[in-house]
Amino acid sequence: MRAVLFDIDGTLIKLGGAGREALARGVASALGRPFEEVLAAAMEVDFRGRTDTILLEELAGRLGVRVPALDPRMVAAYLRALPETVARSRAEGRYETMPGALELVADLESRTDVLVGLLTGNVREAARIKLAPVGLGHLADRPGGFGDDARERADVARAAVRRLTEAGIPPERVLVVGDTEHDVSAAHAAGARAVAVATGWTDSAVLRACGADLFLPDLRDPAPFLHFLESMDLLP
Numbered sequence: 001m002r003a004v005l006f007d008i009d010g011t012l013i014k015l016g017g018a019g020r021e022a023l024a025r026g027v028a029s030a031l032g033r034p035f036e037e038v039l040a041a042a043m044e045v046d047f048r049g050r051t052d053t054i055l056l057e058e059l060a061g062r063l064g065v066r067v068p069a070l071d072p073r074m075v076a077a078y079l080r081a082l083p084e085t086v087a088r089s090r091a092e093g094r095y096e097t098m099p100g101a102l103e104l105v106a107d108l109e110s111r112t113d114v115l116v117g118l119l120t121g122n123v124r125e126a127a128r129i130k131l132a133p134v135g136l137g138h139l140a141d142r143p144g145g146f147g148d149d150a151r152e153r154a155d156v157a158r159a160a161v162r163r164l165t166e167a168g169i170p171p172e173r174v175l176v177v178g179d180t181e182h183d184v185s186a187a188h189a190a191g192a193r194a195v196a197v198a199t200g201w202t203d204s205a206v207l208r209a210c211g212a213d214l215f216l217p218d219l220r221d222p223a224p225f226l227h228f229l230e231s232m233d234l235l236p
């Protein structure tokens with residue numbers, strides 16, 4: 001068995017600002033601040049490859065507030081807002097699937113020797129809500145790593161690798177697919193392999209140079225991906 005763990009934002013889908021808006025709504029509601037003020041602050045935050053803990057902490061910090069990690073009130077308000085912002089993004093044509101990504105997931109899911117899961121900075125319920133429109137909400141129930149697991153992405157990756165090891169899949173048979181250098185370094189910190197795919201918001205030159213085991217401009221051609229998947233546990 002091998003495991004392939006996908007990042008969500010910029011790798012499988014783009015939400016056209018729905019995630020940022022829902023997070024801003026959650027923070028605004030929990031702190032009793034005007035939504036417009038919080039959204040303006042959220043526009044300044046770099047969301048790439050970061051966990052929900054860090055995003056909420058940074059956003060609240062920009063508003064002059066210190067919050068506990070994954071403040072339950074804030075997370076609950078975020079998760080309440082998210083289905084509606086995602087639905088609006090879809091209705092307005094801003095919700096996108098990344099080229100080839102869903103086809104690759106479907107192909108891998110049809111195999112009995114591959115476990116498909118998620119390695120994401122999103123808390124598990126947010127992952128489920130974001131992926132539900134493309135029929136992939138069930139990936140949130142697979143062994144993987146989520147923003148609920150840790151503050152640092154490397155620790156989220158370690159949590160995922162631990163779960164997969166318990167499921168009988170060793171780290172060298174775990175392949176992480178992500179759109180930022182943070183996905184790559186987190187995978188490597190946990191002893192897994194990493195594919196960098198340039199469909200997110202990261203400059204492809206940066207991504208090409210970040211030390212990924214495989215770089216792909218997108219997931220349209222599955223051949224190099226599948227070849228790497230077959231051979232990766234033979235690598236030194």
Ligand SMILES: [Mg+2]
Nearest residue numbers: 007009010179
């Ligand atoms: Mg991403």
